[in-house]
Structures are given as C-alpha cells and as structure tokens.
Amino acid sequence: MSFSQGLSGLNAASKALDVVGNNIANSQTSGFKGGSIAFSDMFSGSTGLGVQVAGVKQNFANGGVNFTGRNLDIALQDRGFFRMESEAGGVFYGRNGQFDLDVNGNIINQTNGLFLTGYQATGTPPTIEPGAPVGKIRIPTDDMPPEAASKGSLNGNLKADDKNIITNPFNHDDPATYNYSSQIEATDSLGNKHTIKLYFVQTAEGEWKAYARDETAPDPAGYSELELKFDSSGNIDMPDANINVKGLSLNGSEPLDLNLDLSGITKYSGDSSIKLKEIDGQAPGKYQNFVIGDNGEVVATYSNGKRQTVAQIVLADFPNSGGLSPQGSNLWAESPGSGQPFLGLSGSGSFGSLKGSSLEGSNVDMGQEMVNMIIYQRNYQSNSQTIKTQSELLQTLVNLR
Structure with a gap:
C-alpha cells in the first residue's frame, strides 16, 4: 500500500509540474489564462490510499494591457469573451484579441481563422438595427455615396x-x-x-x-x-x-x-x-481605413472626412466561466458546467470593456510559478523517497533468516 501511496504522489506532483510548465511556456501568449491544479486524497475505509488530481482550473483574472498600435488588436478586460464561429458553424470563445482580415474582408482569429462575430450595419446610410442577428463581422470597402445636405x-x-x-x-x-x-x-x-x-x-x-x-x-x-x-x-x-x-x-x-x-x-x-x-450631407468618399473603438464599434473612415459605423463587436459571458471546456489554441466551448452563453456589448451590464489597438497579455505570475515549481519538485522528491524507504524495508524483510 505504501508503494501505491508514494506512486500516487509522484503522479500528482508530475501533473502539477506539467501545469506549471504549461503556464511558464505560455507566459507570453496573448489572452492566455494560467491554470492551477487541485488535489484530493483517496480513502478506503479509514486508511489513506494516497492523492489524486481533482482537476485543473483556469484563472480568468485580467492580464496586463499592452498598446500595439495595430487596428486589428483588441484587448478585453474583466468579464466576457470574444465570440467566434468556424466555417462549419461551430461556436468558440476566447480572450486572445489578435485578429486579421481574410480576402473577403471578414475579421478572423489570427490563430485559427475563426470569424469574429457581432452586429453588421445595414441599409443606407448603414445603421445597426435593434435585434439584428449576430453573425460574421465584415469590413465593407465600398465607396461612400454622396448625400444632399438638407x-x-x-x-x-x-x-x-x-x-x-x-x-x-x-x-x-x-x-x-x-x-x-x-x-x-x-x-x-x-x-x-x-x-x-x-x-x-x-x-x-x-x-x-x-x-x-x-x-x-x-x-x-x-x-x-x-x-x-x-x-x-x-x-x-x-x-x-x-x-x-x-x-x-x-x-x-x-x-x-x-x-x-x-x-x-x-x-x-x-x-x-x-x-x-x-x-448633414456629404461628398462621395473613398474607403481609407477602419478603427475599432473602446465600445466595440467598427468605424470606417473615408476620404471625404466622414466616419461611419459598419459593425459592433458582441461579447459573450457565462453563468460559470470556470466550467467552459478548453479546446486548445486559447479557445473554449460551451459545456453543461458553464451554462448557456448570454450576449452583450462592451461596458454594458456585467460585461467588461474593450480597448482598441491593444492586447491583453497572459495573466501568468512568473514569480509565483517559479515558487510552485520548487514546491512541486520537493514534493516529487519526497514521494520518491517514501518509495525508496519502503523498498529498503522490504529488502530488509526479504533478507531476514
């Protein structure tokens, strides 16, 4: 039994070191949320059988905000996730605000090519209608037509x-x-x-x-x-x-x-x-560029000096974000433990705020991770020592005559 106790301790400490190693490896990954391991003991009647890993939980605290100057970088602070869709219609959630444009002008996740979603402005002039459907955000590059002053x-x-x-x-x-x-x-x-x-x-x-x-x-x-x-x-x-x-x-x-x-x-x-x-009124204008505001509005700029809101980024949140299912690549998916998502805009209700031309960094505390690594290493060594001691005791018993 003592061997199994020591072995369970070795396995637990090894997995804890895996978590620490993963945190350290992703300390420079934008939007990465560090993980922490939880242990629980194992009992059979009144006898302890060792330790087991109860789970690995992610810490959704804010990472630091770094200004990049790039108009497709978006930092998210406090509650909420970017909502993204795959080509097949799968829905994913993330905090990594590094985005790009595809050949059709859609805003896509830089890592996976997932489409960032929100409300698209429609009509002439383009406006975001209340109750508009959530879908892919596209940056229209059409020229702005003239409009008579009234x-x-x-x-x-x-x-x-x-x-x-x-x-x-x-x-x-x-x-x-x-x-x-x-x-x-x-x-x-x-x-x-x-x-x-x-x-x-x-x-x-x-x-x-x-x-x-x-x-x-x-x-x-x-x-x-x-x-x-x-x-x-x-x-x-x-x-x-x-x-x-x-x-x-x-x-x-x-x-x-x-x-x-x-x-x-x-x-x-x-x-x-x-x-x-x-x-009011306007001369015709050539599309020039776009900016993403701190309220999540995507605003196009034109050669006539006019600015026009073409889309609004939507955020998602969950009753229990700790229950989200990790998908890798800084993505999560809805699970029974997270509850169903609810949608909102930056700065509204319980949702956090967006900051354009910036990125949220990893929330990994390197100092704490180094301390954890030392602790888990000592734990590993101590468990190996119990196995060694049990082995020596067993050898002594075998050699009795």
Whole structure:
C-alpha cells in the first residue's frame, strides 16, 4: 500500500509540474489564462490510499494591457469573451484579441481563422438595427455615396454695439448694404459643393436681418431672408429661427433645399463672428481605413472626412466561466458546467470593456510559478523517497533468516 501511496504522489506532483510548465511556456501568449491544479486524497475505509488530481482550473483574472498600435488588436478586460464561429458553424470563445482580415474582408482569429462575430450595419446610410442577428463581422470597402445636405445650424455672435445702421436696400454685391458676411459649404445629391453666403444687416439699433444665397447655383427668385429677434440677454427669441436656402440644379443634381438653424446666434458686445456648427450631407468618399473603438464599434473612415459605423463587436459571458471546456489554441466551448452563453456589448451590464489597438497579455505570475515549481519538485522528491524507504524495508524483510 505504501508503494501505491508514494506512486500516487509522484503522479500528482508530475501533473502539477506539467501545469506549471504549461503556464511558464505560455507566459507570453496573448489572452492566455494560467491554470492551477487541485488535489484530493483517496480513502478506503479509514486508511489513506494516497492523492489524486481533482482537476485543473483556469484563472480568468485580467492580464496586463499592452498598446500595439495595430487596428486589428483588441484587448478585453474583466468579464466576457470574444465570440467566434468556424466555417462549419461551430461556436468558440476566447480572450486572445489578435485578429486579421481574410480576402473577403471578414475579421478572423489570427490563430485559427475563426470569424469574429457581432452586429453588421445595414441599409443606407448603414445603421445597426435593434435585434439584428449576430453573425460574421465584415469590413465593407465600398465607396461612400454622396448625400444632399438638407439641414444645418450656425452659431456665433453679432456685434451688439455696432454703430452702423443700414437703411439702403440689401445688395450682395455692395458691402455697404450689410454689416457682416460669412459663408459655408453644402453638398447636393451628386456631391457637388455649393457655397452658401450669409449676410447680416443691422436695420435699426439692436435689430438685425439675415439674408442667404446659394452663390454656386443661385435661385433666380432672389435671396432667402429672416428677421432676427433677440431678448434682453442677447439670445434668439423666436419660435422658428430657420432660414431656407434654395439653389438650382448643378450638373444634373436635384435642386438644393437647405434649412439653416440660426437659433445659436447671440447678440453680445464684441466682434461679429458667425460659423457653421454642423450640417448633414456629404461628398462621395473613398474607403481609407477602419478603427475599432473602446465600445466595440467598427468605424470606417473615408476620404471625404466622414466616419461611419459598419459593425459592433458582441461579447459573450457565462453563468460559470470556470466550467467552459478548453479546446486548445486559447479557445473554449460551451459545456453543461458553464451554462448557456448570454450576449452583450462592451461596458454594458456585467460585461467588461474593450480597448482598441491593444492586447491583453497572459495573466501568468512568473514569480509565483517559479515558487510552485520548487514546491512541486520537493514534493516529487519526497514521494520518491517514501518509495525508496519502503523498498529498503522490504529488502530488509526479504533478507531476514
């Protein structure tokens, strides 16, 4: 019996050293989760029969985050796993955030070629619809089509202490008929750029009027105009502060029809300065690149300066992540012990957060592993010594005469 006890100790210590060796070997593997071994004793009645390995559990604590600058590296911190699919439809989960693109623009796991999954934006312009199905994430490289501007807004200030009161009829060609002018650009349905000129005239002390004109394709009907009313605090005081700008068709486009909101303009002392706050519409754009944000959004960038969300990475978690079935290559699969997965987005609910252009390192503590290796080595030596002692005792008994 003593031989079997010592032998069980040798086997247990050997397996423990295997776990330590595996941890050390993967100390530089991105997203690797170190393992720890658990032992239990064996009994027959009241007699101990030795030790056995109860199991090897993985530690899902965070690894350190390292910035790489590569747009297909993604670090995951705290709870959650990347959800990936094989070509055959098998579902796997992992923490290694090293990804690549295949020839079709799908984001794939660098090690296994598994497809990263999430919500794909659809429609024009592309949007992620609530309840969209989870599937492969693909980076579309199509050009961005033009879109006509229909609304925008301005902000800034008109000089309250301007002494120049203008009573002559407005004429955009005569600077003496307006106090201040500004201009913005807007696109039509073909992506042509239209220069919109805005003129501001002080018609009486503290009273202003705005004029707008499409300088690129002017409407023969004339100017758009709007009387501006301010309160005693210098803010716009009118229910509708929109001025409508109309332009003619340019190169076969739809005629421009643009509403500009002037409610952000103030009347304070100081210089006049009016500028564009925001405007919709866009010129056509060539696909340039993409970035993955910390919220898991995949955002494409275009030559026209626009950015567009094309996909959203989904994360998976389990009631008991310790029950996942290891598949090798830093992958796990669902098992009865893990429970069924539930899905969510970065930073929502109990899910952890993503960090783009970064990688999560291994969570192996090399110092602790070296200490464990010494302990298990001593344990191995001690068990071998019990076998040696039992052997010597047996030899003594055999030699008795």
